[in-house]
Amino acid sequence: MSSLYDLTGEFKALYELAINDEDPQAFLDTLEGLKGELEVKAGGYVHVIKQLMMEADECDKVIDAFTAKKSARMNNVKRMKDALIDAMDAAGIDSLKAGGFNLKISKNGGLQPMKITGEVPDNFTKVIVEPDNKKIRDALANGEALEFAHLEERGRHLNIR
Numbered sequence: 001m002s003s004l005y006d007l008t009g010e011f012k013a014l015y016e017l018a019i020n021d022e023d024p025q026a027f028l029d030t031l032e033g034l035k036g037e038l039e040v041k042a043g044g045y046v047h048v049i050k051q052l053m054m055e056a057d058e059c060d061k062v063i064d065a066f067t068a069k070k071s072a073r074m075n076n077v078k079r080m081k082d083a084l085i086d087a088m089d090a091a092g093i094d095s096l097k098a099g100g101f102n103l104k105i106s107k108n109g110g111l112q113p114m115k116i117t118g119e120v121p122d123n124f125t126k127v128i129v130e131p132d133n134k135k136i137r138d139a140l141a142n143g144e145a146l147e148f149a150h151l152e153e154r155g156r157h158l159n160i161r
Contacts, residue, residue, distance in 0.1 A: 011044035018052055046160055 010030070017027040085105055088096060095104040140151045 011048055014044075015048045015051060018048060019055070049160065 014027070014030050017023070017030050020027075084103065088094065088103070088105055095102070097103075136146065136149050137151075139146060140149060
């Protein structure tokens with residue numbers, strides 16, 4: 001990965017520990033031990049944060065690319081297996097020795113597939129009761145006191161521009 005910023009000294013050490021998952025305590029100890037005035041320390045932190053965010057974005061791109069490759073390959077595997085099943089069915093055989101491999105068509109295990117084609121009677125349904133979070137939140141926001149729920153303090157985050 002290329003570096004977005006020229007990280008030097010203790011901030012380079014902090015970055016190296018941040019990308020090394022082996023010793024999280026060393027990262028926390030280094031973070032705690034950084035010296036300097038708040039402005040200098042904050043500037044160094046932001047450089048490391050921006051570098052880590054850029055690398056995380058690159059990881060997402062790599063993951064997406066490999067996920068697409070995996071999907072394409074698995075689709076082709078399914079097509080090829082289906083073609084072999086069709087050819088074996090056409091030949092009237094359910095097992096075959098080919099190229100050092102033994103092929104055998106077997107029925108799938110697990111629960112037998114089911115398709116519902118009409119209206120299901122009540123005795124074959126179940127009702128799932130879950131909280132209506134929007135309704136609860138609206139009631140609390142309007143000042144209604146509820147024994148079973150309350151609004152929490154909002155979290156905080158840091159904006160970096």
